Amino acid sequence: MATSLTGPGASASAGSPVLELKGLTRSYESGNRRRTVLKGVDHAFEAGRMYAIVGPSGSGKSTLLSLASGLDSPTAGTVRFRGEDIAKLGLGRYRNRHAATVFQSLNLLTYMTAVQNITSAMEITGVKGPRKQRAVELLDLLGVEKQDRNRRTLQLSGGQQQRVAIARALACEVDVLFADEPTGALDQETAAGIIEVFQKLAHDDGKCVIVVTHSREVAQASDEVLQLKRGRLT
């Protein structure tokens, strides 16, 4: 894969902290009960590195990902992107310009083809240039067969859909890529390919890649493994 995954001019300065979590706390009300899922999490993520967040089910991994990716707001604490509170930056703007997420449940738009899913995301996030050509390149790099590119995503296999979801995230040319169990539904060979893609993104393109995973392979391939236990990073 000699081609840059995230396209021209999309690299961040490797080694510098790009994302900082400060005292991140998230609680949920359930009737009269208040359940705190994350308890004062602090961490700094650097560009050009791949992070794996591991931990048992219910430890707050997905919640941490939601807060860090701007899908949700913390009860207390802040998420800072390049030193600026993303709440002040605007969560929508942050998601639009700086962060992309590959969901566990894929979350592709089923009435669109693989290419349309990608070009649509590029349009929403304001990526310039020949979008369709870029979408085809990314699908090619991720091993999506030619005949599958213009099929509606509902007609694709789980592995193919995962590739499309990753291609969509990559196409947005963001600084931070989040992935929630990206290899969970994939066979070993495909999973290895996806891990390689994430590594290249971090090391070659200078992105910050944060992966929530249960997979030992993903954890081993990461530059740093963060363990989440009962709402705290250890």
Add this chain to the structure above:
Amino acid sequence: MNLFKRAWWRLTAHLGKTVMLVGLFFVICTLVLSGFLIQSAAARAAESAKNSVGAVATMQLDLNALIDSGKMQQGSGGTPGMIGAEGDLHRSLVDKICTSSVVASCNYMKDGVAAPTDQVKLHQPVPAPAGQDSGGVDFFKADGIRDLDAVKDFRNGDSKIVAGSGIEPDSRSDMVVIEERVAKDNHLEVGDKVELNANIQNPDGRLSTKETDFVIGGIYRNNTADTGTYVPPMMAPSNQIYVTPDGATRLDGKKVGADGGVIKEATFTLRDPGDLGRLKQDAEAAGADLRIFPLTVNDKQYKTLVGPINKTADFASVTVWLVAVAGTVILALIIASNLRERRKEMGVLLSLGEKKPKLLGQHLVEVVACAVLAIGFAAGASQFLSQAIGDQLLSGEVSAANEQAANEAGKPDPSDPTGGANRSDEPEVEPIDSMDIRTGPADIAKVGATGLGIAALATLVPGARVLRLNPRDILTKGD
């Protein structure tokens, strides 16, 4: 704009749902447009009926009201029991009322008679049978009027000018208009100077005559043919002559101005039959005592003509509202259910940073696209459908109106101040029994606005609720 592309992809990917939505909109728009078309047709019919029958308000003395008011011959030396000056309707008052903005034209009438002369003899095709007295009606019926065109026979087309001109407000005061049979019998033409005999009531009660000069200004034709039997001369339509109000005063044996411009009745042709209230206000402002000189409209013809079609239009109006409201509710429910199904899609788009108004915009574009298609189809179909619905509804209303008219035949008309005396003067009319449905740009624009309004309401109301959620809630709900 990505939202338009997404809307197009969505509509084409879910063709079944798209067709269903278009179908539902088509039904709503067709019914709404049919309602509008029926309303427009009814409005056109009402306007046409208004023009054809008009609405004439009559002002004349109500003797009972005068008696009740106690104003009959009070003091001032008059004969007790006589009507007196309080019962006089004056031209000056009527002229003021004529300036009201709701009056299209007005007229007043001073009735009178003129005795024949050697120069102008009565038209009498069948002489009185031997030994039969004419009963003292060997006169011309001479009505002093302000405007001949506003006289009922001329309005209805029963009479028309065939030579010269009719009497107008500014006609010379000695002008007379005679029927063509009288003109023919007496070899008279327009411009001829003639003498008619005024009847003078002498102080001793005897009647005498006085030759009074007139100029023939016009000759008219009355459509009523002579009967083959004897008719008392004054009853024959051919012996009706028209003079100016001043001419009628002179035929009364009085000097012009000596009677204070007293007339028998005034008529006001209204621009709209519904303007009677406004006319009454203007009349009171002009100084009329409407208790003694009531203003009444005999708009029975108008009501007969437009009653059924107006009822049909009312029904159509209710239908438009019902369909619009029910359509909005049904569509809102369908779209709400659609939005629920599409929460995940919205969550994905929000996670990509798409703006909430644009998400809602995509739904709106989808619904509006279906609505526009449906409005196009409805515009084509409504012409025929509304004609069929309108004719069916109207036919039912006409039957009901005819049945009611048959039941009421012979009963006195409460709106007729003469108690039925004038009934035979009004030509019988049949209710309008057909609709002239025409689809115009204004109707399409109205249904377009309604359809798009429904689309917007049905999308934005349920959409607003969903878009309050944040993407995490949407994406994790149900997972």
